[in-house]
Amino acid sequence: MQKYAVLMAGGSGTRLWPLSKEASPKQFIPVGDGSSMLVRTIKRLCAVVKPEHCFIVTNKSLFDMTKETSGGLVPEANILLEPDRKNTAACIAYATLLLKKKLGEGVLCFVPADGYVRDTEGYAEALRSAFDAAEKVGALVIIGVRPTYPSTGYGYIHVEPAPAESSEVETDPATGKVDVPGEVAITGENTVPEGRPIPGEIPAAEEVPVTGAVPVSEAVPSPGVVSVSEYNPAANRESRISRVLDFIEKPDLEVAKELAASNDYLWNCGIVAGTMDSIIQRIKENIPEHYHKLSEALESNSDEAADLVGKAYNELHSISFDNGVLEKCVSSLYAVKAEFDWDDIGSIDALAKTLTPDSDGNLVKGRYIGINTTNSVIYGTDAAICTIDIDNMIVVGTKDEVLVCPRDRSQKVRMLVEKLKEQGHDDLL
Numbered sequence: 181m182q183k184y185a186v187l188m189a190g191g192s193g194t195r196l197w198p199l200s201k202e203a204s205p206k207q208f209i210p211v212g213d214g215s216s217m218l219v220r221t222i223k224r225l226c227a228v229v230k231p232e233h234c235f236i237v238t239n240k241s242l243f244d245m246t247k248e249t250s251g252g253l254v255p256e257a258n259i260l261l262e263p264d265r266k267n268t269a270a271c272i273a274y275a276t277l278l279l280k281k282k283l284g285e286g287v288l289c290f291v292p293a294d295g296y297v298r299d300t301e302g303y304a305e306a307l308r309s310a311f312d313a314a315e316k317v318g319a320l321v322i323i324g325v326r327p328t329y330p331s332t333g334y335g336y337i338h339v340e341p342a343p344a345e346s347s348e349v350e351t352d353p354a355t356g357k358v359d360v361p362g363e364v365a366i367t368g369e370n371t372v373p374e375g376r377p378i379p380g381e382i383p384a385a386e387e388v389p390v391t392g393a394v395p396v397s398e399a400v401p402s403p404g405v406v407s408v409s410e411y412n413p414a415a416n417r418e419s420r421i422s423r424v425l426d427f428i429e430k431p432d433l434e435v436a437k438e439l440a441a442s443n444d445y446l447w448n449c450g451i452v453a454g455t456m457d458s459i460i461q462r463i464k465e466n467i468p469e470h471y472h473k474l475s476e477a478l479e480s481n482s483d484e485a486a487d488l489v490g491k492a493y494n495e496l497h498s499i500s501f502d503n504g505v506l507e508k509c510v511s512s513l514y515a516v517k518a519e520f521d522w523d524d525i526g527s528i529d530a531l532a533k534t535l536t537p538d539s540d541g542n543l544v545k546g547r548y549i550g551i552n553t554t555n556s557v558i559y560g561t562d563a564a565i566c567t568i569d570i571d572n573m574i575v576v577g578t579k580d581e582v583l584v585c586p587r588d589r590s591q592k593v594r595m596l597v598e599k600l601k602e603q604g605h606d607d608l609l
Contacts, residue, residue, distance in 0.1 A: 183311045186279075189207050189242070192265065199561065217293060219249060220296075236250065267500050276459045292450045292524070298521050310323055314455060315455060321452070323516045338424070342443070423513070450524070528574055530590075549566045551569065556587070562579040573586060
């Protein structure tokens with residue numbers, strides 16, 4: 181099947197206020213080499229899928245900024261607009277149903293646009309593994325990253341322990357689907373051509389080339405053993421697929437230490453892959469309201485279609501895809517155990533760690549003058565920041581706001597944003 185990547189880029193990024201606001205959320209913040217997180221994610225995805233097969237889902241209010249920031253890396257027609265922010269369940273349901281109507285069939289991989297990754301090769305390999313496993317298994321496949329420290333801010337995926345030895349993947353004789361007992365090593369040749377593919381038009385449904393397995397609903401039994409190399413070619417290093425056992429949401433520190441020390445727990449980085457049919461089936465089973473309301477709205481080919489989608493969004497409850505779908509069908513999920521570095525940049529302190537510390541241990545962005553200032557985050561946009569005798573603090577300045585807090589309290593920024601809303605300071609949001 182043809183492979184498509186979908187970037188979810190409609191969030192508001194309140195944990196990074198005042199650098200991130202509803203009108204300019206965190207996916208547009210420059211990091212590392214000066215590129216935004218959105219652009220960096222697009223470039224990582226285009227190492228795996230063609231640019232014309234890469235889509236961006238964002239809020240309609242962010243269309244102009246998304247178009248300008250993406251700079252033609254993907255076709256403008258591939259920017260899909262949501263009428264409102266209703267969390268990732270609505271985003272994934274809407275995009276999948278729309279692309280099913282537009283393209284007919286394929287394997288989709290949904291990726292948050294605001295993750296920070298340096299190891300682009302490892303990231304690409306994990307995506308290829310997820311794409312291939314999703315097509316072969318006929319189930320949803322998520323990507324988890326091995327923890328590098330006991331984080332209390334991330335969710336964890338509990339995966340089945342690896343068997344002592346495993347070199348082949350059994351298929352179920354009744355269904356022809358792959359039965360992956362525990363964990364399976366997957367290796368092979370690099371099949372991705374070098375160089376950037378040339379963008380082109382989105383193929384119509386009848387033009388989409390379909391190779392490999394037929395859709396899940398029409399699968400032909402294929403009993404026997406599928407060799408690892410037939411199942412999933414990966415590039416230059418080993419990838420692993422495991423069954424998912426459970427999800428653990430943001431544990432306390434003692435639990436996080438136990439999870440990080442185990443080989444059976446992964447950070448949940450929010451990436452999910454599946455065939456269009458398998459994603460739609462899980463949406464229909466677990467959040468039927470999303471399926472029925474959005475399907476009905478998308479049935480119309482008239483000028484009223486956008487209004488109908490807007491009406492459907494107004495009636496949907498806001499829920500994440502993890503809570504609404506994945507946690508309810510955990511017994512049928514698979515996970516790629518990925519090795520690449522990853523951070524969801526969930527706080528200003530995390531954002532600052534993309535910078536190089538100075539001789540005093542400070543992470544500095546912008547114009548700064550300090551005396552006896554150590555181990556602090558200094559982040560200025562359109563403002564000079566001056567400090568005296570502080571340690572382990574965060575100081576952020578924009579032309580309209582100043583934020584000051586201890587570094588270990590940066591997660592409380594979201595609470596501050598809620599207080600600004602309650603007190604009517606909408607001009608600051």
